[in-house]
Amino acid sequence: MNDSEIQETINQLSVLEPTPLDTPRPAAQALNQVRQRIQAAEKKRPPSFWQRFFSLARCGAGASPPLSCSFCPRLHLPQCARRRQ
Amino acid sequence: MSELNQSNQPKGQVVATLSDNLILTRIGEGDNVSFEALFHAHYDRIYGLLFRLLGSRAEAEDLTQEVFIKLYDHAFTRRRFNLRQEHNIGAWLYRVATNMGYNEIRSRQRRWQRNLHLAPDPAGSLSTEAEVSQRETAVAVRKALAKLPERQVQLLILRQMDLSYAECAAICGVAPGSVGTLLARAAKAFQAAYEEEETEEVRS
Numbered sequence: 001m002n003d004s005e006i007q008e009t010i011n012q013l014s015v016l017e018p019t020p021l022d023t024p025r026p027a028a029q030a031l032n033q034v035r036q037r038i039q040a041a042e043k044k045r046p047p048s049f050w051q052r053f054f055s056l057a058r059c060g061a062g063a064s065p066p067l068s069c070s071f072c073p074r075l076h077l078p079q080c081a082r083r084r085q
Numbered sequence: 086m087s088e089l090n091q092s093n094q095p096k097g098q099v100v101a102t103l104s105d106n107l108i109l110t111r112i113g114e115g116d117n118v119s120f121e122a123l124f125h126a127h128y129d130r131i132y133g134l135l136f137r138l139l140g141s142r143a144e145a146e147d148l149t150q151e152v153f154i155k156l157y158d159h160a161f162t163r164r165r166f167n168l169r170q171e172h173n174i175g176a177w178l179y180r181v182a183t184n185m186g187y188n189e190i191r192s193r194q195r196r197w198q199r200n201l202h203l204a205p206d207p208a209g210s211l212s213t214e215a216e217v218s219q220r221e222t223a224v225a226v227r228k229a230l231a232k233l234p235e236r237q238v239q240l241l242i243l244r245q246m247d248l249s250y251a252e253c254a255a256i257c258g259v260a261p262g263s264v265g266t267l268l269a270r271a272a273k274a275f276q277a278a279y280e281e282e283e284t285e286e287v288r289s
Contacts (some may be wrong), residue, residue, distance in 0.1 A: 001269045009272035012279070013245040015223040016137040024136075024146050027128045031121060034150050038157055 105174045112157065113164030120160075124153055127175065130246065131182050137242050138186035140227060148189060152182045176255035183239050183256075190231075225286065229278035237271035244268060 001009075024030065111119040131152055135145040156178065230238045236257055243253045253268075254261040 001273050006269055006272045009275055010241060010245050013226060013241060015219060015226055018136045022136060022142045024132045027125050030150060031124050034153050037154055
């Protein structure tokens with residue numbers, strides 16, 4: 001198959017192009033919907049493994065570390081430092 | 086300018102000047118302006134690709150939104166696990182869109198098999214003869230495409246959308262040098278399938 005035949009075949013697919021009736025809603029409107037869907041998905045999303053891990057973990061003082069705590073809650077919690085003193 | 090220096094610049098600047106890697110990093114950090122710029126840059130093309138695959142405005146719009154939601158999730162996952170590979174976001178979007186389009190086609194086929202009465206009438210809502218004829222041609226083209234492997238369909242549609250060989254190669258994950266051969270093979274397969282489709286149409 002030569003180049004012009006390939007091009008001719010590709011041109012046949014132009015019937016699949018969206019017609020003016022198939023024009024999508026404006027991008028700004030679609031973007032708003034995407035934002036809403038992202039927010040809805042974030043609300044429904046179950047906590048990650050590490051979020052569950054830290055919410056269950058306890059430091060030496062018995063305090064539950066905050067979710068933003070790094071990987072070693074025992075060393076980072078101020079309550080632990082007080083107990084050591 | 087190094088990427089480290091660029092990341093110290095104020096957020097929300099023109100996305101086209103930044104590397105794809107940095108744009109993803111910024112989206113992962115919650116930079117909405119980068120996400121919006123990316124959305125506006127690719128929305129029409131991704132919709133066009135999905136419309137060509139699915140032939141339905143509502144489905145194509147819905148899946149286009151899904152593709153961008155996936156991009157947003159991808160950026161966050163990438164940040165959480167500190168993944169730093171260089172990405173071609175455009176190629177990634179097209180690839181995800183094609184996969185999602187095919188998933189939709191497969192689930193649509195399953196739905197139709199379960200509920201035959203839901204199968205759409207191809208010319209149901211059309212008025213003029215020209216519209217009916219065009220829709221029939223589109224249906225025949227889609228049926229012929231359905232007989233081809235997914236990658237061949239993807240290549241043909243991407244070329245029909247005027248994407249370069251290099252872009253097609255990046256999206257399909259093949260060497261740029263092999264796109265011409267693959268395309269010729271795909272075009273030949275399409276012609277054979279289309280002729281077969283026309284013959285079947287005449288017989289019925």
